[in-house]
Structures are given as structure tokens and as C-alpha cells.
Amino acid sequence: MALFETLVLLLLVAAVALQVARWVRVPYPTMLALAGALVALAPWAPQLGMDPHLALVLFVAPALLSAAYDTSPYELRRHWAPLVALALFAVLLTTAAVAWIGWAVAGLPLAAAIALGAIVAPPDAAAAQAVLNSQGLPRRTMTVLQGESLFNDAVALLVFGAAVGSVGAGAPLRDLLPALVLAVPGGVLLGVVTGVVFVALWRFWSGTLSSTILEFASTFGIWLAAERLHVSPVLAVVAYAMCVARFAHGRQSPRDRVHSFAVWDAVVFVLNVIAFALMGLQTRSILMRLHGTQMWDALGFAALVFAVVVVVRIVWVMSYRRVLGAWLPSLRQPPVGTAGTRFLVGWCGMRGILTLATAMSLPVDFPGRDLIVLSAFAVVLGTLVVQGATIAPLIRWLGIPRDTSLEQDVQRGRSALADVRAGVVSQRAAVPVLSDDGERVAVTAQREALNALLCENRLPEDAFRVLQEELDWRELSLTPHTEREITEA
Structure with a gap:
């Protein structure tokens, strides 16, 4: 009963907080992050936990499908080179940088340090979309950021899974590389096949509540099937969403489409609220176990991780054309945007529900789990509050004109x-x-x-x-x- 009462109270608090966010014109993910921090500090907060295996599928799969459904495959093909630079190289560089300080500064085992890097490396699709939609950014910039946020999730989760699997199996990371290579095409194939089958059978449930139930069941089912088949669940859900979106125009009725969008938006929002609240409760439990210098050392390390995450992204975004131009000819072209636009892209690295969910999915006995969870929450809180709340004034300061092409x-x-x-x-x-x-x-x-x-x-x-x-x-x-x-x- 304590869990239910707490969730009801947290949802009511979130509803009030979001009205405040509208009044002060702060993006709602920023307000949710602050609410999670308040939960972590509240003396009345109960001790609640979650099955680690449930966190990823429950929180990430619906948010990922919602974001991927609205992403254009044609635009992703047009901007494939920047997407590779950000969704692949930026994630790997951030993972490596954070893993190094985790190993050298905090003394984490190498696999645990890599897991921490993979947790905090990927910007979040839902957070970026919620923060940036109202800012009138250039559409090309928005497309790259949204595409990056989808595919870097896959890269990060592959690295994360390998690191956690290495700890669990006691095997070196290199022994897991063949499985990682097969996970990418396998996930895409699973998503496409499932999407084609779902669209073909759509008419049997048209106009009924069963249609919405099957949308959620298929999303969770694809993720679980991908995990059982040892392929990428992120790519499976992304491919499934894009396939359904592309072929649904002539098969889904306006009634079903309006109803589906309303339900999905509400569910994804509620899951975000619950994820931030649970992360705040876990953070509070960790802080209560730390005393004296232990707490300050842990908070100092978490702040260092946040700083590394921000700096690595900005440096990479400003320089990747020079670094990768020799291998990717399209990057040798003069950049479309200004230096100010590129800096803004570097600043738009908000972390969100994927970072929260992957941190919560760590096994209870994972080495350094408390420090990793605390650092992950610090990165989410820092990027959403520091970066998310300053994007609008930064756009004005950089003189980036509002894009009216849409x-x-x-x-x-x-x-x-x-x-x-x-x-x-x-x-x-x-x-x-x-x-x-x-x-x-x-x-x-x-x-x-x-x-x-x-x-x-x-x-x-x-x-x-x-x-x-x-x-x-x-x-x-x-x-x-x-x-x-x-x-x-």
C-alpha cells in the first residue's frame, strides 16, 4: 500500500510542478528532475525499490517507440554522417572518458567503470524533444538531435550489456564482441518483421480498445523477445516504430490514430514521472548509507562525472568534422550551421529516462552500484537543470534565428x-x-x-x-x- 500511496502523491506533486513549469517557462523534464531531487531530500520519503530487470523495458521501451514513431527515415538517411559522429563516436568517447575517471579516481573495477560510462553517455530522445520543440531550432539540427538520441541508446546499451555481462560471467569484454556485432542487424530485422506483421493484422482490431492494448503489448514484447534472442532491443523497437509509422497512413483510421496518440503521450509522461521519483528514492537511500567524508567524496565524484560528460560532448561536436573528415567525405563539406549552432548542439546533451532506467537496472550486488546510481542521477539532474533551463537564453545570446521553415x-x-x-x-x-x-x-x-x-x-x-x-x-x-x-x- 505504501508504494501505491507514494505514487499517487508523486503524480499529484508532478501535476502541480508542471503548472509551475508552464508559469516560469521551464521545460517539463527540468521540473521533473528537480522534483526527483526534492524526493531524494524529503525526510518522509519511503524506502522503495524496483526489480532491476523491469526498469529498462518498463521505462525505456514506450518512450523510445514514441520518439521513433515521429522520426523520418528519409531525414536520417540525409544526415547519416553527423548521426554516425554523434550516435556512435560521441557515445564511445564519453564512455571511455567517464570509465577512465571511474577507474582512476574512484577505483571502480574496469567493467563497472565502463558500465557507468555507458549509463551516462547517451542523450535522451524524449528529454531533447521536450526541451527543444518550443525553441524554434533549425529543423536539420532537430533531426540530427532526435536521430542521435535514438541510435546512441542502442550503442550505449550494447556497451552497458557487455560490461554487466562481463561482471556476471567473469569473462573478458573481448569474448563478448561477436555477440555484439550480431546484435545490431538482428535487432533491426526483428523490428522490421514484427512491424510488417503488426500492420498487416491491424484491421482486425481497428476501432477497439484491443488495438491500444496490442500496441503496448507488442512494444514490450519486442523488447523482451530481443533480450531473449540476444539482439539489440533498442534497434528492434526503433525499427518496429519506423516501420509501423511508414505503413500506417492508409491502414489506421483517424479515430484510432487520435486515440492512440493521446494514450501514448499520457503513458510516456506518467512513466517519466515515476522513473524520476524512483531514482530520487534510490538516491536518498544511497545518501543515507554514506557518512562524513564518504558522502562528500561521492558527491564530488558525481560532479566530476557531470563535468566530463558536458565537456567531452562540446569538444567533440565542435571538432568531429576535422577528425572524421578523412574517413567520411561528406563531413569535409563546410558545415551548414554556424559555430554558434554547433555549440548549441554540444550544449543540448540532456540525459533522461534511459540513464535513469539503466542505472536502476544494475544488479543489487554490482560493484560500485551506489556510486554509479548517484553519479547517474547527478548527470541527469545537472544536464536537465543546468543545460535544459539555459537553452532558451543561450539561443538568444548566440543570435540563432527562429526557424520558420516548418x-x-x-x-x-x-x-x-x-x-x-x-x-x-x-x-x-x-x-x-x-x-x-x-x-x-x-x-x-x-x-x-x-x-x-x-x-x-x-x-x-x-x-x-x-x-x-x-x-x-x-x-x-x-x-x-x-x-x-x-x-x-
């Missing part, structure tokens, strides 16, 4: 759809005003035209989703109430 693409798409509607009206010239049936005919024609614009790459995917949502609501407003309901079965 609004322009949306307006261009609206004009094209207006022409389609005008064509339908002209064909029904005998009717002065379109009836509801005529309106539905017009919406159907507009939807076909919108899908064609996307398939022919004449409209970016983010603009497509804005216009798709507008058509969904227009079609639902013309649909009888009984046909808009989501039935139980």
Missing part, C-alpha cells in the same frame, strides 16, 4: 489541399454548399493527395503529420458519434 511547409501543404478541395467543389457545382457527405468526399481526396505528397518526398514528414492531424479532426467532426466511439471489443 510553418512554411505546412502552409504550402494547406494550399495544395485547398486546391484539391476546390476541385471537389467544382465537380459538385450543382450543390451550393457541400453537405456532410460532400465534405467527407473532399477530406478523402485531400488525404489521398497528402499521402502522395509524402510518398513523392514533396512534403517533409513533420509537416505531413501536422496536416494529417488537421484532416483527422475534420473527418471526425463529420463522423456520427456512434462511429467515433472506441469499443471494448
